[in-house]
Amino acid sequence: MLSNIVKWTAGAALLLAAFTAAFHLQAPKAEAAAAFSDVEEEYWASGSIQRLSEKGILGGYSDGTFAPGEEINRGQAASMLVRVFDLNMEEQPESTFEDLNAGSYFTPAAEAVKEAGLMGGRENNTLFSPDMNLSREQMASILVRAFGLQARGGGQTAIADIEDASQTHRANIDILAGHGITATPDQRFHPREPVTRAQFAVFLERAQADEYTKEQGLTGVSIVDDETIDVQFEQTPEDMEAGQFSFDPAVNVSQAETVGRNTVRLTVEPMEHDQAYSLLYQGTWTGMTVETAPEPVVEDVMASDLKQVTVRFNTNVSGMNLTDPEAYRLATTGGSTIAVESVQAQGDTVTLNLNEARPQGDTAVLQLSAPVVPESETYNLVFFDETL
Known part of the structure; x- marks a missing residue:
């Protein structure tokens, strides 16, 4: 388990090195992600991108963009993992891979992640292939190893396209799903597809969160x-x-x-x-x-008997802030206030209990205001008790 080798410090101010020799990252500031010109606040991965940027784990291009849809290769992923886990990285180590040498840009990161057991080489560990895109199934295995994730639930999870994955990665994809690190509406993982920068940010932060909540x-x-x-x-x-x-x-x-x-x-x-x-x-x-529940909508208002008025909503309102007497103004048709003794919420209904019973057939007007409704609404009532 990697936690025995390295320790990730959640608040450490870490700076991610350039993703490629031609890819220069800005030194991220606290508000860096919010300033990425190509990552809108509504973008699905904006939260993860912003939080990782604030920690110094992610950065953007020198032109202020983040390129969330750009694919990540093995060398870039290795560089990111070095910063996340604060791995010891020599400046010019001797390479143990045939396609890298002491002067290669990705050699320090490749040797660091290999030593930590996060990423191995290809072709019997002879090639690192830093420019090869990282697939989603490969990412699953890397994250499982890096964070020491164990299987949960005693069985395989419902990944609809698990048969599309390589046999060596299937168990790790299931482990990610078991920890809630991967979850899609259609339960498809798309194991052979390459990982984008946005996807990697989201998966990485979810794995960090899983480890953090376990520790705490x-x-x-x-x-x-x-x-x-x-x-x-x-x-x-x-x-x-x-x-x-x-x-x-x-x-x-x-x-x-x-x-x-x-x-x-x-x-x-x-x-x-x-x-x-x-x-x-x-x-x-x-x-x-x-x-939180959707904003409640009033569906029906009526005088249920001579001393009660009920307001029925489209959803359960028991836990909502809808019992403020100031939000319910009950008055006669002539404008005189009708005193309300208490307001109670149960299920989908708010009940107004009056101080005194109204005369049979009496009419009244109920005005609702915030926080019950966003804009003032008025309802006409007739008090009637069928038991009389």
Whole structure:
């Protein structure tokens, strides 16, 4: 297991060397990835590219681009792994590969990853082939070796195209899937296709996150309601503080409270609906994500009896911030306020309990406002009790 040979330090300021002799990288700044002209914020891999850039593991071209769709070759991958694991790399080592010599650009990285057991040579370990594109199945085996990943679940995972992979790589592809490092909607891995820079960044960060969460004893994260998140540990560390937890996109964490021996309960500012929030622990991305429910839509409003008004939504609203009495203004058709004693949420329904029963057949107007609805909505009501 590589962790016995080298240790990856999550916060180390590492600078990735040039990917090829003609590929000069900028010294990355904290905001470097955000400035890549060809990586928009909405790009699927932008989060991984930005975080790895901030750590100094990734950089871009001297013209400010990152070239996320460009394919990575074996030499480039070796250079990246050297920086990720802080491997000892001699300046001009003697080459053990026939296609490299002491003066070759990739010789130091090739010898370093070979010594660490991350990457071997081809043709009975005689050729390194630094300019050969790295395939996705080869990447799977490299990451499994590098991070010492073990099989999970006691069986093979549902990779739809696993038969397309070389026999020597199949088990490692399954291991990646078992750790959640590879996951696609159609369960296809495309093992023979070359790896792009964006793909390598995402796979690498997921593998780092898997190792980090294991080291920290993190086991899960879940939403309690839109202002509360639970983080699960194998056993909660002592002296938990709100500042140790953060999210991407940013959401303020005001309190961290230990609940039992396995859970830390976070109090956060109200989260946006239909949004995925990635957890960072002690400033390091964990790969764990929570997703809030879609924004609720009012489907029906009615006076269920003479003392109750129900507002039914299209989704379960029990854990949402929808019980603020100020968001529900109930008045007579003449404009006089009707007092509401309490507001309760259960399932897909919010119930307004009135201070006093209304007369049979009485009419009223209910005005809903934020945070219940994005824009003010008005509903006409008739109070009626069939039991009378």
